[in-house]
Amino acid sequence: MDSTADSTALLTDHYELTMLQAALKAGTAERRAVFELFPRRLAGGRRYGVVGGVGRALDAIEAFRFDTEQLAVLEGVVDGPTLEWLAGYRFTGDVWGYAEGETFFPQSPLVVVEASFAEAVVLETVLLSIYNHDSAIATAASRMTMAAGERPCIEMGSRRTHEAAAVAAARAAYVAGFTATSNLAALARFGVPTTGTSAHSFTLLHDSEEQAFQAQIASLGKGTTLLVDTYDITEAVAKAVELAGPELGAVRIDSGDLGQLAHDVRRQLDELGATETKIIVTSDLDEYAIAGLAAAPVDGYGVGTQLVTGSGHPTAGFVYKLVAREGASGDLEPVAKKSAAKTSIGGRKYALRRRDRKDVADAEVIGIGTPAAGDHNDRPLLTQLVKGGEIVGREPLDAARDRHRASVEELPVIAHSLLKGDPAIPTLFQ
Amino acid sequence: MDSTADSTALLTDHYELTMLQAALKAGTAERRAVFELFPRRLAGGRRYGVVGGVGRALDAIEAFRFDTEQLAVLEGVVDGPTLEWLAGYRFTGDVWGYAEGETFFPQSPLVVVEASFAEAVVLETVLLSIYNHDSAIATAASRMTMAAGERPCIEMGSRRTHEAAAVAAARAAYVAGFTATSNLAALARFGVPTTGTSAHSFTLLHDSEEQAFQAQIASLGKGTTLLVDTYDITEAVAKAVELAGPELGAVRIDSGDLGQLAHDVRRQLDELGATETKIIVTSDLDEYAIAGLAAAPVDGYGVGTQLVTGSGHPTAGFVYKLVAREGASGDLEPVAKKSAAKTSIGGRKYALRRRDRKDVADAEVIGIGTPAAGDHNDRPLLTQLVKGGEIVGREPLDAARDRHRASVEELPVIAHSLLKGDPAIPTLFQ
Structure with a gap:
């Protein structure tokens, strides 16, 4: 299992x-x-994105050290002077970024790293x-949680998903409003609540199914969740209530x-007097299936494959680009690539969430340098995460979870649409 | 970074x-x-699948131990007797499986675990x-390598992809014929060759671009790979050959x-006398894009996003099902779930790759128990991986790589089709 003490x-x-060399x-x-x-851009015509991984990235920056073990691997990859430089590596620069759980839009400068080229490129x-x-x-x-x-x-x-990716996925899902995970390592590493039956x-x-239900109730109590679809659902529900009573x-x-099935089971449970017994559904759910079950008497959703694979978009498509570097004058000068379809915008960015008078977001405002003074209802989006090499942006996971909820609530109603379309707010370059 | 010494x-x-409890x-x-x-089934109408992860799974079984740190996390998850049982856990059963790099088909029994329910379920x-x-x-x-x-x-x-998944992805790609990776941890952990410029x-x-090229050639030699599309490709290629000569x-x-672009650059390189200089292409390649470049003068493909996300299918969709367990008589009895659309077949399987007289595969033969004697040209697919708790199935990664090549070559020509369709060979139940 990963440990933050291990080198990244x-x-x-x-x-x-080799570029460093x-x-x-x-x-x-x-x-x-x-x-x-x-x-x-936003993947898949989605209306907004959510920043995940900030806390893990800060841990990774701190653990980015080359000791004897790492340097031995790099013999033959880079030359002696480079190995020597790496042996002394520690990040001493500054990092600003969107805080974890914040929503984002096309071109949002999610992370801004300022350091020497050498210190920054290797990250x-x-x-x-x-x-x-x-x-x-x-x-x-x-x-999914919105649906x-x-x-x-x-x-x-x-x-x-990969066994270590699973732990990070459980953490990211919790930030974005999931209430619990099945993953025990996510409990150990990040304190995410776990559940399961x-x-x-x-x-x-x-x-027999009866023997199995009895065994589960005897050990886990009547408040447990019984899986009722191994054989016949109606018989299983009847047996479950017979054994556990209405406290199931x-x-x-x-x-x-x-x-x-949820309608049928709800009716059966109610007829048996188990009106408080909840119905949990699982089985290849995604946000569309969840939305489709809104009218069904379902009390909770277990989500697997589609969550850990990003529901069709397993990677966010972020890039990391040099936007400015020291010129002959000693000042930072904007730089940008000019080739087809992958143009980037030179110069260090600021970012603001512009809101209307009712505090509803209406634009992602991005500019170069420092924002002009004005009377806009703007919320600054960049916060300092690393200062002179020291990690200053750590926070409890629940702070990210709260931020996610607030940031999504601030968005206009169109953000709730699951249909492909334009981002919920436009990105404006100033 | 993960270490195999850490508990899984x-x-x-x-x-x-909780089931164990x-x-x-x-x-x-x-x-x-x-x-x-x-x-x-096979994801996405593909013609065959390839087994990856066997070596990593064996490491994970060996490292599946609950020490003080793990047990502390589980206080409150399970009861005292269960914690005590877990403290003594070590897998003592047997595991058979398809060897790494082998091709597979719908229902292929890729892993067969025989142990007590308790020992097997937790894996x-x-x-x-x-x-x-x-x-x-x-x-x-x-x-991709086939294309x-x-x-x-x-x-x-x-x-x-997730930073630890990336290391496993580099390993899996190497098994399936990739020649190298950019990932340095894959070199450290699994000896996969690395490359990059x-x-x-x-x-x-x-x-200037000239200054950058000079810096790279001075440090990495004329045999390096220069990236020529930052500004104007034609100018960059001319400058690259001017600086490095035909040894570029x-x-x-x-x-x-x-x-x-490959055609244009090839012509330009040849006219400049750099007839041995290779052309490497990258940029969102997948197997279809690679196949589409077959007629272009390309010497190598760099593949990123589509490789690590499984080219549209980031998870293989395997399940782990109880197929037999000890009955009242003490004998193993087949068991199977009967609910809608997810039926499984009870009983412990064998698996054979049936070939025709020219050693071309023509069926995946699966049966319960032991195969009947016959004069078929059958290749047994299950090999012992763990024997009485001892790992016996480890092998060098190149053995898996060789097996992959041989197994793919054995398949009928239809296996080369990138179009959606039926598996290259049928699965026959005996």
């Missing part, structure tokens, strides 16, 4: 270090530089990995037409 | 342990059980995580119409 320095592309030799490595991490891969993964998950999760309204969503996709194998292990916590349905 | 025990769903209390936890990990999540991720990547990678023919494919997708930021750091290793094109 090799979670890096080979070319970051060439720049060290050319005498350009120490030029001051500004890199920005941003999305060119490219690991920062992109973390932000691209965690924000893809947080964005999908936010659409679910007041009903809880539970993350249970660990088995469908039983699988079909548990029923099949026993000589919940039943879970994991196959079939979930809407129809 | 918490990379597990909460319900595995209930089964311990009911006295059913020690029943002998057989679980199988298998695909119900579900971590085994599925590893196999679902690594096999999704290996399968996508195999289609690329003799031209090398280089994995460079680390920035588009420079990004646009390196050009932009310098006062390669140029990289990362934007625009790659086929047209």
Whole structure:
């Protein structure tokens, strides 16, 4: 399992270090530089994105050190002077960024790194990995919790993604409003609440469904959730209430037409007097399926595959680009690539969320340098995360969770649309 | 960074342990059980799948231990007797499976775990995580290397996926025929060769493209790969050859119409006498784009996003199901779930690759128990991976890479089709 004490320095592309080597030799490595991490667009015609991974990225910056083990691997990858430089590496620059849980739009400057070229370039891969993964998950999760309204969503996709990605996915989903995860490492690492009851194998292990239900109730109590679709659902629900009585916590349905079954099971539970017993549904749910079940008597959604794979968009598509660097004069000068379709905008950005008089967001305002004074109802979006190499942006995960809720609530109503379309607010360049 | 010495025990769903608790209390936890990990179908109408992650799964089984740190997390998740049982956990059962790099088809029993229910059920999540991720990547990678023919494919997708998933993705791509990765941790952990040269930021750091090229050649030699699309490609290629001469290793094109540009750049290089200088293309390539460039004078493909996200199918969709368990008689009895659309087949499986007289595969033969004797040209697919708790299935990564090549070559020609359709060979149940 990952540990933040372990080095993150090799979670890096080979070319970051060969570029470093060439720049060290050319005498350009120490030029001051500004890199920005941003999305060119929103994936899949979505209305907004959600920033995930900030806390993990800060841990990764702090753990980005080359000790004997890492340096031994790099013999043959880079030359002696570069190894020597890496041995002394620690990030001493500044980082500003959107806080975790914040919503974002095309071109939002999610991270701004200012340091020497050498110090900043080597962070490219690991920062992109973390932000691209965690924000893809947080964005999908936010659409799901929005579609679910007041009903809880539970993350249970660990088995469908890389075992370490699963832990980060559980964390990102929690930021974006999920109430719990099945992943125990997410509890250990990030304090995300866990939940869970039983699988079909548990029923099949026993000589009968009745024996399985009895075993579960005896050990976990009547408040447990019984899985009722191993054989016949109607018989299972009858048996469940017979054994646990009306105190039965919940039943879970994991196959079939979930809407129809939820209606049938609700009626049966009510007729049996189990009016407080909840109905949890699972089985390849995504935001559209959740929205489609809004009228069904469902009390909670368990979401797996579609959550951990970003519901069709497993990566957020962020890039990390040099936007300014020290020129001959010693001042920072804007720089930008000019080739086809991948143009970037030179110069260090600021970013503001402009709101109308009712505090509803109406634009993402991005400019170069410092914003002009004015009487707009603007909320600054960049906050300092690292100051002179010291991590200053850490916060409890619940702060990110609260920010997510507030940021989504601030958006115009169109943000709730699951249909493909334009971003909920336009990006304005000043 | 992950270390195999770290425990994998918490990379597990909460319900595995609550099921364990209930089964311990009911006295059913020690029943002998057989679980199988298998695909119900092939994702996306693909012709075959490729098994990835076997070596990593064996490491994960070995590292599945609950020490003080893990047990402290589980206080409140499970009861005292369960914690005590977990404290003594070590897997003592047997595991058979398809070897890494082998191709697979619908219902192929990729892993067969025989142990007590308790010992086997707790491995579900971590085994599925590893196999679902690594096999999704290996399968996508195999289609890409098949489309690329003799031209090398280089994995460079680390920035588009979770930072630890990136390392596993580089490994899986190598198994499926990629020649190298950009990921340095994959070199450190698994010995995958790495490669890489420079990004646009390196050009932009310098006062001119010429200065950047000079810096790179001075440090990395004339055999380096120069990125030629930061400004004007024709000017960049002319300058590159002027500076490095005909010994220039390669140029990289990362934007625009790659086929047209490759033709133009090849002509220009040849006219400048740089007939040995190679052309590497990158920019959102997938297996279809690679196939589309077959007629273009391209010498290598750098593949990123589409590789690490499984080219549209980021998870392999494997499940882990109880197929047999000890009955009242003490014998193993087949068990199977009966609910809608997710039916499984009870009983422990064998699997054979049936070939015709020319050694071309023509069926995936699956049956319960032991195969009947016959004169078929059958290749057994299950190999022992764990014996009485001891890992016996480890092998060098190149063995998996060789197996992949041989297994794909054995398939009928239809396996080369990138169009959606039926599996290359049918699955026959005996």
